[in-house]
Amino acid sequence: MPDQTAPPSYPTRLLVEVLGTFTFLFIAFAAIAITVEQPEVFGTPGIVVAVGFGLGLAMALFAFAHISGGHFNPAVTLGLAAGGRFPAKEVVGYWAAQLIGALIAAGAIALTFGEIVRDALPNTPTGTNAEAFVLECVGTALFVVVISAVATDKRAPWNGTFAPIAIGGYIFTVAVAMWPISGGGFNPARTLGPALIAGDWNHIWIYMLAPLAGGVIGGAVYWFVRSNRI
Secondary structure, three states, X not given: OOOOOXXXXXXXXXXXXXXXXXXXXXXXXXXXXXXXXXOOOOOOHHHHHHHHHHHHHHHHHHHHHHHHOOOOOHHHHHHHHHOOOOOHHHHHHHHHHHHHHHHHHXXXXXXXXXXXXXXXXXXXXXXXXHHXXXXXXXXXXXXXXXXXXXXXXXXXXXXXXXXXXXXXXXXXXXXXXXXHHHOOOOOHHHHHHHHHHHOXXXXXXXXXXXXXXXXXXXXXXXXXXXXXXX
C-alpha cells in the first residue's frame, strides 16, 4: 500500500497541475461562455466573469493545492522559483502541465458552445497596450506576493487554511478592477490555451511578457521582505 505520508512524486504533481488548471479554467471559461450565450440574464457580465475566475481558482486550490502546490499559472511557478520557494529545475515541467490543462479547458468549452464563444475566450485589452502591460505586470506581481504570504510563509497566522479563499479572492478583486482595461490575463496558460484553440495571436506578447515579468518581481519582492534585508 502506498505511503500516504510521503511527498507526492513529481509525475503525480504534474498530473495534478493539469487537473487543477483544467478545473480552474473550465469554470472560468464557462463564465465567459454564459455571458456570451445569455447576455440578457446578467446585467454586469464583468462581475460574472470575475466570480468564475475567482471561485474557479479557489475550488481548484481546495481540491488540488495540497498535492501539487496549486500553481495553475506559469507566472506563479516562475515567481515562486524566483523567490526561492520552488525548485527551478521543475519549472518547465509545471509550465507544460499548466498549458495542457488550459488547452483542454479551452477546447472543451469551444466544443461545447461553438465558434462565437471560442472567439470570445482570448484576452483582448480595451485600453492602450501600455496600460494593459502595466496592469498585467503589477497585477501579477501582487498576486505572487499574496500567494507567497498565504501559502508559503508559516509566520502568517492565515497561512495554509485560508490560502484558497485569499488567492481566489484576489483574482476576483483584480478581475473586477483591471479586467475591463487589461483583458484580465495574469496567467500565460490562460492566454495560450484559448489563443491556440481560436488561432488568435493579437496582443499575445502583452499576456506572455507582462505576467512573467510580474511573477519574477513579486517573487523577488517577497523574498526580500521575508529575508529581513531592510
